[in-house]
Amino acid sequence: MTTQASGDALVSLNGVNKHYGQLHVLKNINLQVKKGEVVVVIGPSGSGKSTLCRAINRLETIDDGDIAIDGKKLPEEGKDLAHLRADVGMVFQSFNLFAHKTILENVTLGPIKVKKVAKGTADKEAMALLERVGVGHQAPKLPAQLSGGQQQRVAIARALAMKPKVMLFDEPTSALDPEMINEVLDVMIQLAKEGMTMIVVTHEMGFARKAADRVVFMADGQIVEDATPEEFFTNPKSDRAKDFLSKLLTH
Numbered sequence: 001m002t003t004q005a006s007g008d009a010l011v012s013l014n015g016v017n018k019h020y021g022q023l024h025v026l027k028n029i030n031l032q033v034k035k036g037e038v039v040v041v042i043g044p045s046g047s048g049k050s051t052l053c054r055a056i057n058r059l060e061t062i063d064d065g066d067i068a069i070d071g072k073k074l075p076e077e078g079k080d081l082a083h084l085r086a087d088v089g090m091v092f093q094s095f096n097l098f099a100h101k102t103i104l105e106n107v108t109l110g111p112i113k114v115k116k117v118a119k120g121t122a123d124k125e126a127m128a129l130l131e132r133v134g135v136g137h138q139a140p141k142l143p144a145q146l147s148g149g150q151q152q153r154v155a156i157a158r159a160l161a162m163k164p165k166v167m168l169f170d171e172p173t174s175a176l177d178p179e180m181i182n183e184v185l186d187v188m189i190q191l192a193k194e195g196m197t198m199i200v201v202t203h204e205m206g207f208a209r210k211a212a213d214r215v216v217f218m219a220d221g222q223i224v225e226d227a228t229p230e231e232f233f234t235n236p237k238s239d240r241a242k243d244f245l246s247k248l249l250t251h
């Protein structure tokens with residue numbers, strides 16, 4: 001969590017637009033995230049939250065506007081993507097671990113292949129990360145031998161192994177059984193406390209209240225509100241946010 005207002009934004013989106021065919025999914029998005037800030041993105045289904053994350057990680061191209069990470073504008077598609085992605089860790093709803101590799105190998109693969117880290121060092125760093133997310137003892141196993149919550153914690157460790165400047169989470173707990181949600185959220189709350197810059201798409205409002213510096217509410221491809229959790233939850237300004245929150249509460 002951020003403790004001070006600091007200079008330039010670590011993640012900066014300016015005038016970002018994106019269409020899928022005729023569908024305008026990101027409409028003039030302006031978003032600045034400072035180092036150490038935790039921004040929770042919420043909004044109705046189809047409002048563009050995943051597309052926003054995917055655009056930041058360059059999994060999707062944008063039509064116009066620009067996106068910069070730590071002052072570096074994203075390269076044109078196809079150029080230097082591996083380098084960019086190393087700065088941006090991404091955790092998805094589905095864990096996407098390599099099924100035939102061990103937990104340890106899943107975490108060391110990126111550092112060894114992309115960053116050319118020596119195997120001994122990569123193993124040591126990966127073990128420390130696996131311990132940190134509470135699955136160190138699972139290192140020799142295959143993903144299928146772990147619960148969904150454990151696999152998602154491995155996915156977080158895998159992203160952290162690349163030493164990213166910012167972590168993006170796209171509904172990281174949506175595919176989990178209810179009893180496993182908190183074990184993943186607890187790891188994310190710890191990361192936030194340690195000062196990691198995070199953009200988190202989630203419907204877990206408890207996480208937003210505990211860990212977010214800002215809540216960004218999206219609807220119909222636009223950022224409709226950008227407020228502190230306290231402001232947003234106690235006094236949402238727009239009818240769309242009020243409507244969204246009342247639906248969340250009744251589910």
Ligand SMILES: Nc1ncnc2c1ncn2[C@@H]1O[C@H](COP(=O)(O)OP(=O)(O)OP(=O)(O)O)[C@@H](O)[C@H]1O
Nearest residue numbers: 020021023025043044045046047048049050051052
């Ligand atoms: N690859 C694609 N091709 C065409 N349309 C897409 C594609 N991906 C997303 N869309 C559409 O773009 C819009 C925004 O989708 P997006 O997944 O970003 O929304 P979201 O807010 O993350 O929704 P959810 O909460 O349901 O995940 C939706 O109307 C969706 O159907």
